[in-house]
Amino acid sequence: MGWGRIFALCALLPLIREARGTPCKRTVCKNIPGDPGWPSSTDWNLLNKTVDGQLVPTIQLASLCHGTEYDHGQCEDLKAAWPFANVHVQKSAEFLMPYFQNQSCDPYTAQEKPCELGNYAQYSINVSTVSHVQAGIQFAQEKNIRLTIKNTGHDLLGKSSGKGALSLWTHHLDTINFIDHYNGDSEYDGPAVRLGAGVLSSDVVAAASSRGFRVVTGTCPDVGVAGGYTSGGGHGVFTSVYGMGADNVLEWEVVTAKGEHLIATPTAHADLYWALSGGGAGTFAIVLSMVTRVYPDGVIGGATFNFDVGSAGSAEKYWEGVATFQSAMGPVVDAGAVISYALTPTAMVVFGIAVPTENASAIDQVLSPITTAMADIGIDLNITTSIHSRYLDFYNQYFFEAVTATPAAQITGGRLVPRSIMETDTGARTVTEAFQNATDAGFAIVCDAVNADQARLNRNAVLPSWRSALLHCIFVKTWDFSMPWDEMTAYQANLTNIVMPQIEAVTPGGGAYLNEANFEQPDWQNVFYGENYPRLKDIKSKVDPKGTFYAQTAVGSELWTEDANGRLCQ
Ligand SMILES: Cc1cc2nc3c(=O)[nH]c(=O)nc-3n(C[C@H](O)[C@H](O)[C@H](O)COP(=O)(O)OP(=O)(O)OC[C@H]3O[C@@H](n4cnc5c(N)ncnc54)[C@H](O)[C@@H]3O)c2cc1C
Known part of the structure; x- marks a missing residue:
């Protein structure tokens, strides 16, 4: 159809609308470079x-x-x-x-x-x-251009990118200020730290350690703590002891879409505080800094082990072992442990177990539900344990090098697996069978077994199913840049159409962690936000009525589409 006919149709639209008596909304797009409205x-x-x-x-x-x-x-x-x-x-x-x-x-x-x-x-x-x-x-609003926020650029769902946007780059908001005695208006009374929005996980872990503290962060050293991580929920090796990153925030310092500079706490701008704590970043306000709790550092135990088809004796026995292991972790996470492991078709590597304990024999005790269950099916685990006087040493031994040496460019799906499912024989078996299918389709599976504390349910916008999950698992295809583009995108299609639906079918009610999931997730409002979605959407419409902050799968993003040229349109 030529441009002349399109213009003619557009001119006729008001008449057609009037004749039919139905409203017809005109599509309005944000400007991209080359558009007549693009800033000079x-x-x-x-x-x-x-x-x-x-x-x-x-x-x-x-x-x-x-x-x-x-x-x-x-x-x-x-x-x-x-x-x-x-x-x-x-x-x-x-x-x-x-x-x-x-x-x-x-x-x-x-x-x-x-x-x-x-x-x-x-x-x-x-x-x-x-x-x-x-x-x-103000510039993005006045010139009608897309605004993005980039901290580290890690986002697995592409939320820190956007064609032709004006981006707010927060990387240099990197101050770390410890507060000996936080006396804000929350019920918390103790030490805390204010983190600029650009502070990286490894920087705060090291800074806290030098002051004798620990802070809740993720395991990747260069993820931004006060950017996507905490606002998305934030899990890590302390999830079973101190809760999630979002559970620990005392205040958010933000600039809103209306340009107001605010401090949001549980009592001041309480809705904004609630939404920012787990309801997803890049959605409700621009974070300049956050204040979060710190905890006294101290002794921490670590453990690692693996088993594979060879040591199990057969592929069948290996997967039976995986199912048994996965169903035995409940009491272990209840004791405060977080278990991080990876699965391939032939090997399971438990690369880091954090155990909040003081001595090696106590680690064995905490892990005994796993070792006993595995011994009962004839698999003897060879577990290596360690004791560290401070968290930083534990982190360096189990995570820092392993994470930095692993390519992060990937295709990702994610699922939270309810504990109630994993604690039945049938549930553990069917979930493990679906995992086996995912590995057969070329995806590695990386899981964290946690207890994210039912008691914290709904205190903030963290997806409620985190609280009843035993496992947070991601399904990962490392991007192979030597492969043709079409072959790699075929993995993405397979993830969306085959792999994740199989996982979802055996994990009803599980949901997915909005920061580590498939950007093509169907019904993402329900899967990423659960029962919180209506309240989050209501808050979004109040704090950002013009939709200045947009990111794919962020709250309210369904009001926008990208046209064929990447323009954001409504
Ligand atoms: C290798 C790797 C390891 C990971 N490990 C973990 C882990 O252990 N635990 C865990 O919970 N998650 C983990 N994640 C997921 C991680 O939490 C998310 O990717 C998160 O979005 C990264 O946040 P960022 O600010 O560093 O990244 P960015 O990509 O820069 O930003 C992510 C999102 O946050 C928004 N945003 C950033 N800064 C601000 C701000 N100041 N104000 C408002 N919005 C902002 C952006 O607009 C974007 O929507 C990992 C991801 C990767 C790739």
Whole structure:
């Protein structure tokens, strides 16, 4: 259809509407570069002055692998670094997940292929003050352009990317201030820490350790604690002892879509506090900092073991062992342990068990439900244990190197598995069979067994099914950049259409962790937010009525669609 006919149809729409007596909503889109409404260079220069010269035009990192910018040595280095997070964390507009990179500018495509903007922001503000954030929000609203927030770019669902957006880059909001005695308006009375929105997990773990404290973070060293992690819920090795990241927040310092600079606590702007604590980042406000509890550091036990088809004697026995192991973990997590393990078709690696205990024999005691159940089916586990005087040493031994050495670029699905299902023989068996099918389809499974504390249900917006889950599992296909694009995206389709539906069928009521899940999850409102969705949507409509903050699968995002050119439309 030619443009002339489209314009003619548009002109007729009001008449047709009138004749039919039905309202017809006009589609309105945010501007992308090249649109008539896109801000002029004068507009951008003015914004740059307003933000103290901190406006950063996007020059994609992989430009040095293409066209006249090509540099062989640097490009080879970039190829080696690209699947890992760190290189993307350091740059304003880069993000980690290949599906959203969409080959628009990566180091593996042909040198002659020019870089395209793709899903990258056009400009970023390297924010360091409240007024930078306020200026960014105001500019995006006035010029009708998309606004994104990028902290580290880890988001597995592509939520920190967006074509032609103005991005607020929070990486340099990196201050860590300990508070000896927090006396805000919550019931908590004790030490705390204020974390800037850009603080990385490894930085706060080290800083807390040097002060004799622990903080709830994830296991990946370069995930941002006060960005996506805590607002999405936030699990880690302390989940069974101190709850989730969101359970520990005392206050959020934010700038709202209306430009207000607020402190949200359980009693001040309480709805906003509730929503920010588990209801997903990039949705309700821009976080500048958060205050979270700290706990006295101390002795912590660790354990690791593995078994495989060889040691089990057969594939059948191996999967029987997996089912037995998975059904025996309830009492172990009730004792405060978190068990992190990975499954492939041939091996199970329990790479880190955190046990809140003081001596090695107590670790054996805590793990005895697992060792006994496995011995009962003829599998003797060879468990290696360790005792650490402080959490940092435990973390370095079990997680730091393992996580940093593992490529993070991936395709991901996720599921919370209810404890009630895993504690019946039939449930444990059917879940394990579905896991086996997922590994046969080429997905590794990485799970954390936790007790996220039923008593905390509904105190914040953390998905309620976390509280009754035994397992949080992700289904991972590491992105292989040497494979044709179509083969990798076929894994994504298989995940959505075959693998996850099988897992969901045997885990009714489980839901999924909104930060570690499939961006194509059907019925994501229910699966990621559960019964909290109506309240979250109501809060969203009040604090962000114009939809300034958009991210795929974020609360309220169903009101928007992306057109064929990547414009966000309503
Ligand atoms: C390798 C890897 C390991 C992981 N390990 C864990 C783990 O152990 N435990 C766990 O719970 N999760 C884990 N995750 C998931 C992680 O919590 C999410 O990817 C999270 O979204 C990352 O947040 P970020 O701020 O670092 O990343 P970004 O991609 O920069 O941001 C993520 C989202 O948060 C929003 N956002 C960021 N900063 C702000 C801000 N200041 N204000 C408002 N919105 C903001 C962004 O807009 C985006 O929607 C892991 C992910 C990866 C890739």
